[in-house]
Amino acid sequence: GENVEQHPSTLxxxxxxxxxxxxxxSDSASNYFPWYKQELGKRPQLIIDIRSxxxxxxxxxxxxxxxxxxxxxSLHITETQPEDSAVYFCAxxxxxxxxxxxxxxxxxxxxxx
Amino acid sequence: DAGVTQxxxxxxxxxxxxxxxxxxxxxxxxxxxxxxxxxxxxPQFIFQYYEKEERGRGNFxxxxxxRQFPNYSSELNVNALLLGDSALYLCASSGQAxxxxxxxxxxxxxxx
Numbered sequence: 568g569e570n571v572e573q574h575p576s577t578l579x580x581x582x583x584x585x586x587x588x589x590x591x592x593s594d595s596a597s598n599y600f601p602w603y604k605q606e607l608g609k610r611p612q613l614i615i616d617i618r619s620x621x622x623x624x625x626x627x628x629x630x631x632x633x634x635x636x637x638x639x640x641s642l643h644i645t646e647t648q649p650e651d652s653a654v655y656f657c658a659x660x661x662x663x664x665x666x667x668x669x670x671x672x673x674x675x676x677x678x679x680x
Numbered sequence: 681d682a683g684v685t686q687x688x689x690x691x692x693x694x695x696x697x698x699x700x701x702x703x704x705x706x707x708x709x710x711x712x713x714x715x716x717x718x719x720x721x722x723p724q725f726i727f728q729y730y731e732k733e734e735r736g737r738g739n740f741x742x743x744x745x746x747r748q749f750p751n752y753s754s755e756l757n758v759n760a761l762l763l764g765d766s767a768l769y770l771c772a773s774s775g776q777a778x779x780x781x782x783x784x785x786x787x788x789x790x791x792x
Contacts, residue, residue, distance in 0.1 A: 573722075601780075610684075610770065610783040611723065656722045667736055668713070668781070670722030 569594040571659050573671025581679050586647050588674045590657035591639040599662040600640045602631060605673075606653045614655075615642070618662055647678045682707070684773050684784035692790045693761050701756045701787045705773030711735075712754040713781060714746055715770040723770055729754055758789075766791045 570593040580586050590600075601616035617624045617631045617640065624631050628647075633640040644651055654675050660668040685704045693699050705712050711730040715723035725738040729748035748754045752773075758765055768788050772781035 571722075603783075610785045613780065613782065616780070658722075664736075667738070668725055670724070672722050673720075 568667065569597055569659055569669040571657060571669045571671045573657050573674055575674060576672065577675045577677070579677045579679065580647050582647060582649060584647055586644045586651070586676055586678075588642045588655055588657070588676070589639060590641070590659075590671050591637075592659040592669075593638065594659070595635075595638065596661055597659040599660050600631070600633060601658050602642050603656045603658065603670075604653045605656065611656060644676075647676075649678050649680050652676055652678045684771055684782055686769075686771050686784040686787050688787060689785070690788045690790075692792060694792050695761055695763060697761050697791075698757065698759045699761060699789060701758075701769050701771075701789070702753065703756070703771030703773075703784055704753045705771075706775070706782055709773035709775045709782075710752050711774045712748055712752065713772045713774070714754070714756045715772065716740075717768040717770055717786070719767070726756070761791045763791050765789060 573590045598619035602614050603611035604614045605611040615626050615629050615631050617633050622633055628645045630643040654673045656673050657671040658668050687702045713728040714726040717723045726740050727746045728736040732748045743759045746756045768786040770786045771784040774781045
């Protein structure tokens with residue numbers, strides 16, 4: 568089955584700096600890679616996702632890149648703000664098939680003002 | 681427009697007891713998935729139901745069961761509770777796209 572590894576487990580940046588979180592996956596059949604943000608005591612919220620037919624997707628300050636050959640994908644947050652502080656999870660699955668979405672262990676991002 | 685709702689919010693049980701957790705998906709969504717999130721870890725897939733049929737089961741023992749009702753709401757049942765079942769149980773719904781999942785607030789289960 569799919570195995571998703573996420574690094575780093577914690578990340579601390581100064582406000583305004585960029586943050587990068589990386590994930591690797593094992594199953595070459597996986598073709599859908601969402602990223603979720605979970606604030607303390609709240610539900611995970613989808614912030615961006617990418618399918619394997621594209622290599623990069625951007626949404627304002629957030630971008631995700633995908634390298635299918637190396638089986639890794641990354642979340643990039645630019646111009647970080649204190650409200651970006653949260654736990655971020657990557658996940659991998661097969662598009663059209665929710666029945667085995669695998670999540671990484673999470674990255675706790677702290678943005679210092 | 682209401683999002684995914686779950687009940688109860690918190691639950692305390694003792695070992696050996698049984699628990700039922702409930703989830704109502706976003707209106708129009710036909711797929712419900714259940715996840716267990718242990719503190720400090722990512723969500724782990726338990727079940728997916730689509731159109732009232734089980735579509736997938738994660739690596740959980742038979743003490744875990746679920747069902748989906750005609751209105752697409754769902755229940756997760758856990759029998760013979762163990763201390764290790766203490767976790768946040770998340771429900772996620774998805775619509776036609778199947779993959780874009782929207783999570784509920786979760787039920788925090790504590791087993792003493």
